[in-house]
Amino acid sequence: MRSRPADAGHRSRGLISLFIGCVSASYTDSDEEDDVSPREKLQKSTKGFDDFCVRNINQAPFGRREIEIAEQEMPGIMALRKRAGDDKPLKGAKIVGCTHINAQTAVLLETLVELGACVRWAACNIYSTQNEVAAALAEAGFPVFAWRGETEEDFWWCIDKCVNAENWQPNMILDDGGDATHLMIKKYPAMFKMVKGIVEESVTGVHRLYQLSKAGKLTVTAMNVNDSVTKMKFDNLYSCRESVIDSLKRATDVMFGGKQVLVCGYGEVGKGCCQALKGLGCVVFISEIDPICALQACMDGLRVVKANEVIRQVDIVITATGNKNVITREMMDKMKNGTIVCNMGHSNTEIDVNSLRTPDLTWEKVRNQVDHVIWPDGKRIVLLAEGRLVNLSCSSIPSFVISITACTQALALIELFNAPPGRYKSDVYLLPKKMDEYVASLHLPSFDAHLSELTDEQAKYMGLNKAGPFKPNYYRY
């Protein structure tokens, strides 16, 4: 089976960051060193419930407080909970969840239950579980199987416990990376056939679903929520606009004013980075392969260059391409002393970090997530997060962003669970635009934003339904 590196395959910029954050204020997991495996412990909630497996049920009060704080900062999902609470649109839904487990996902889980669902939940990542939150969920009576520092074997055991339980035929999957889906297809194919729908959030998971579909092996309906407009914009443009600054500050205390920065890639992530960097007085250069994005950069007042044109002069290099080896050893050989190199893009491939692991170079860890790579002549390159996503590693993601993702997931579950037969086939679908708009609308009140409404006459003139959707599917926002 595949190993589970911290961010493998998770384009989703949200959840994981809250735990791995190098400098994010957070409580300590003092019992993480506990050498008894949770699987070997007997634990019960104060009410005697024991269908769970977490690190330490006694941490529940602390986790509950974290959940309560998260609730305050997730206006959209809380509004959904309130609005749909009476309708119980998920009554009868039996959901296997496999996501990061933290305060924000706990809010999602408890919302799904509030809307009528039964759930069983495992972690999608062996490192990312907030043990206190898992404890709080267990204490509240939810079958949760997750702890920080699972082994590979633990990982699959936990998912199995969610899929295969007594008196339990799941009919929905909420997946983040595709592992619950994978396990059910492989190990419980009969059970999988009874599933009504899969909601998948990650790039990797979506990719696997499209492959299944292409191969004719997808026998249920799946919804790709990764590419819904609202989630996409928040996960990329807006989230990166905030986190690029935050990551670099926390990791290096660098002053931005007047710094020359090369941003490789001017997609949504690159655009978000540039907005923030320009706002703080950086001189920004762009490298791009796509002429349309390059022309956008020009019109936004940025110089478009080949990386090598400026590599000797820039102070900061940020990758945001989704490609591999965008920053090569050869380029890093040319950089000046003190250049900061980091990745905001995808996975850990953009910077050729392996090329730096040669005998002539010395690595010196100067802070958590910050390495100085030292050339024989004394030149130092400041490498952040060893080339992994720097905003996942060195900053935190606002709960507001996660609220949008959580809403999208919940609405996708509701849609798939309630869709009349025939609306969807066994294929991968994007979230209907109307639901995308609904997610957005749930988050407007936090900004005290007031939507206008079409008059009958206007709706007719535009050929629109007054309740939306308001744009054609190909609209680019």
Add this chain to the structure above:
Amino acid sequence: MRSRPADAGHRSRGLISLFIGCVSASYTDSDEEDDVSPREKLQKSTKGFDDFCVRNINQAPFGRREIEIAEQEMPGIMALRKRAGDDKPLKGAKIVGCTHINAQTAVLLETLVELGACVRWAACNIYSTQNEVAAALAEAGFPVFAWRGETEEDFWWCIDKCVNAENWQPNMILDDGGDATHLMIKKYPAMFKMVKGIVEESVTGVHRLYQLSKAGKLTVTAMNVNDSVTKMKFDNLYSCRESVIDSLKRATDVMFGGKQVLVCGYGEVGKGCCQALKGLGCVVFISEIDPICALQACMDGLRVVKANEVIRQVDIVITATGNKNVITREMMDKMKNGTIVCNMGHSNTEIDVNSLRTPDLTWEKVRNQVDHVIWPDGKRIVLLAEGRLVNLSCSSIPSFVISITACTQALALIELFNAPPGRYKSDVYLLPKKMDEYVASLHLPSFDAHLSELTDEQAKYMGLNKAGPFKPNYYRY
């Protein structure tokens, strides 16, 4: 037949503005008052060519100079002319053109000829022809039928002269509004069947093509270049960012710093307006019906309100919705003295101008394209361009923007003319993304922008061809 108001059905923000512009420096058409119809004149070029009908062939030298100036400012189309000049990819193409006729379209026309095409050309608008340019084209030996101030009958006569001529079976149509297509279908259905492709630029024309297609009456392939990415971004976001300021300054000399502005609609046009207005120190409010666009406005630091919340306090109101009656008489009744009201959106429907033509209100023309509408209590509303597109009426469009449109049109013609049988059916297509990217790439050198190139390894990793296209069709830019 339908009448042809100045901007009827032309979302295209480009060409027309150069003639109707209220303050754009321009030469005078002293002979426009000439009361002899061009149709009754006998004119010949200096070389004896007479297959044309223009106002006054003697104006040719002046028109030629205008064309030469435009050539300098249209780097993309000139690059295309140069690159494809030897290949003659339009050799054998016989194109009926029906567009605005001005220096920029002359550059397009002469490029098409340079690429091998034969052409016959008419105007798509009775007001917009630059007579000197038409003269220069005639003098150069091109069959042009157009003058400023055509009657409705003249208009169709001119198109007819382009469609139906001796020894002329057109095989391509370049249309802007759909009139050449319409005439050929109605009057010369046999000839229409021989046409290989239609390239249509305008919203209206595209709409008519989709209707034809839906009705099963489209027997040839048509290309919708209105919705190509590059053209769309330039015509909307970038062009409006520049022209909103320019229009308001030329028309009213208003100071922007500190002004409160209501922008109705936060699509591409609204976004472009807001960027410019914020850059000059305005306080901007947005009204929106679409929650996704509204959320974008929030994240961009703009207050989203219902128009009525701020209508009494704002200094400037700009419509950019594409809808009708967005600004009603009731709202204008509430505005304060001196409020400027204008339309950057669509057609002339957004402001309910008719509601202002009541006996209690006095209209006072204070400048070309600027009316004061005076309430009984002395309050004045400053109405620009009588609610028509203010940037078409009160500013000019840079040739650079038109160069992009012209390239798109030329490439679409090349593609349709050379496409192997079977690539396209009798339907409406968007410009292939690769061509869209090519248009962008032709315009990068003016910005001294240098594209990066994928290595073989990177192309393989991304599953991309090194020459593009680089993005999936649904990518949002």
Add this chain to the structure above:
Amino acid sequence: MRSRPADAGHRSRGLISLFIGCVSASYTDSDEEDDVSPREKLQKSTKGFDDFCVRNINQAPFGRREIEIAEQEMPGIMALRKRAGDDKPLKGAKIVGCTHINAQTAVLLETLVELGACVRWAACNIYSTQNEVAAALAEAGFPVFAWRGETEEDFWWCIDKCVNAENWQPNMILDDGGDATHLMIKKYPAMFKMVKGIVEESVTGVHRLYQLSKAGKLTVTAMNVNDSVTKMKFDNLYSCRESVIDSLKRATDVMFGGKQVLVCGYGEVGKGCCQALKGLGCVVFISEIDPICALQACMDGLRVVKANEVIRQVDIVITATGNKNVITREMMDKMKNGTIVCNMGHSNTEIDVNSLRTPDLTWEKVRNQVDHVIWPDGKRIVLLAEGRLVNLSCSSIPSFVISITACTQALALIELFNAPPGRYKSDVYLLPKKMDEYVASLHLPSFDAHLSELTDEQAKYMGLNKAGPFKPNYYRY
């Protein structure tokens, strides 16, 4: 005597522009060609008043309307008129005014009268008088001596008529350039000794006053309003931020997005230009001699270069240094085809225009205020306003900016006229900060801005008077 070029010595960016503007919509002076000198005409107002000399008294109604429009757009001076109207703080003041004469100064003049003053008024520039406005002032019974197109002799004759009249001993001078002061000192020294105060607006006039003071020849108190904070910021930073875009658009229709611009000088004018240019997507380079301003440019995200580093690549060059020969022939020899060159700085010295008047270069006037200078190889440089201030020549100044200057002038007159003996000596003073603050406060209501007020406790803590002034004199804003 010195000749009077259009903008000689007038740093003030305000008044003149309204007449020389290349494209500003304005009525025509059809009778300007009238070959009878106003000095030889006998004219009377409808009420029989004849102590004036203007082009044509019959133009008064048109001028009055212009004045009324200006009143609407000059909230500060109108508020001052209203607030101080009952106090008549200028009762007894006899003011010789010598300024540009146009609708905005007419509002100032009529405000001074409303506050109690008697006035006699001449023009400070032979080209800048709005004849209709002068007529309206005459019709209203004010002794005005000014018309557009005065000869040098007329110019001094008009001032003389304001200084030396029957039953008239002026006690205040409102000067713009120092000419009224100059004439009175030279020709009427006895009369000059009776003057209580001089208010001077222009850089040149202020410079002359400081020289007089240094030479011990200044026998009255003078107030330098040119350097008051509010006027300075508006005349430079804010006004240039608006007008740099406007001037370039009206003159050249250039697209700003992606353009590379060299701004020479990063003082207030340069800062204002850069804000606007960056807001529209330009890539801006700065050249500077002052390391502090250079460091500010760095921190604002701009590259600081020597002009020659980028002179071959930039699309637009703007001077804003106040120095001479900042752009030399040698630099212009290096510029690429189509480079636009203009001056936002001072006088007409920054661009070495004379160096372009050599036989090898051809000048071609392509528009009003726009010349193409053509090199032997066909390269064209686009020179605006022949190197004079481009915003005075090619755009208009908002009345709001002029309102601030007018308020400052009026308050300086009030202060000097009412100051108790001993407060001021025979020297040049800056406007007291409290008055500077008052000017600002008069303009806040137009922005619906609400000032906070110090509590007694806070005022005490800060050691401030609750009514201001709120900052020490050296505060930099």
Add this chain to the structure above:
Amino acid sequence: MRSRPADAGHRSRGLISLFIGCVSASYTDSDEEDDVSPREKLQKSTKGFDDFCVRNINQAPFGRREIEIAEQEMPGIMALRKRAGDDKPLKGAKIVGCTHINAQTAVLLETLVELGACVRWAACNIYSTQNEVAAALAEAGFPVFAWRGETEEDFWWCIDKCVNAENWQPNMILDDGGDATHLMIKKYPAMFKMVKGIVEESVTGVHRLYQLSKAGKLTVTAMNVNDSVTKMKFDNLYSCRESVIDSLKRATDVMFGGKQVLVCGYGEVGKGCCQALKGLGCVVFISEIDPICALQACMDGLRVVKANEVIRQVDIVITATGNKNVITREMMDKMKNGTIVCNMGHSNTEIDVNSLRTPDLTWEKVRNQVDHVIWPDGKRIVLLAEGRLVNLSCSSIPSFVISITACTQALALIELFNAPPGRYKSDVYLLPKKMDEYVASLHLPSFDAHLSELTDEQAKYMGLNKAGPFKPNYYRY
């Protein structure tokens, strides 16, 4: 004697933050708990030097590495060290230093020595000493008397050890808060008379010097480097632009996009905050008492309001006035749940924190430097750093900013030490503008910025020396 709270009287935003920072990555002072006072320890450097008193000399290697890192990030002071190293302009200077002691001030200290000075050094704050750095300085043979956690008595003992030593008659004082000066005047008046000059950095210290001067008790020359242009702009505008975002992110992980923020005060600090906040998509409101600053806010596109107009709706409140009780309990009673309240201004007086210490409110510490104050109805206000300067408490200051301050201090020492008799009297002076310009010029190379130079002709035209100063003293930048 006065107590020494962490930021009492130190407007200077630089040094202290590095130690108190809530989340700044830093090594731990594991021996801080050591209960033996350094004063009772006998310590020697490896070379036998013992004229110092620090926590633990063995920490020297770690401190040396910190100093080396700081050197890399302080280009200006290192350039000065290099340029003036041969001249030894401080040869003969005997300096008593009393500043924060950390890696950056160590770079300053060692630069002064490199330039020829002898020094003795104490801390100006009982909490802010980096013990490792103090150890490194002692190891290098410098008489340093400082440790983190001094008592009030230790504090004065340390300063005394620097002032009064065998064979030591100091002739210069480098002070930060005025304590060394104070002690010398009070306790060693004869010694004080031999002092040639004082360089003072802090607002408080400067204030005390002006009071001494006013009272006729200042018998030596003092230089106020707090108000030098370069330091001021960096300490306020630029530094706050960076740190406001950083502080809020590290403390609260708040998302900025779309947040409504009230910034109280639009001086340099407020302007810096607003630039950053707008760059990340906040909606910003300003409250101001000064109409000039208010008008600037208007022109910058910000709404100017009385705090109470928006206090119920804003998400974040930031004070930047320098005043007291700007945010009162009454206002906080009106704020909505979750409002973040913090101070970027001065001292800890701006927010009336005491008013929150009432029995009806509950305080809950949720993170270091972050308190939730809970109203009886459950409403929570998020109070940062208990109302002290949030950027000193919750973020770090870039070394670059400190490099500017350090240069200014070194140059002021050089100037005072070398000034010919008569240049300065016994008064408080601002740094000569030319030196201010020199500080700026030393920092330009880090930005690869290239200054232009005046030609002889230009210098003459402007009446400037080619080497500067380039602006009059009243110039506002």
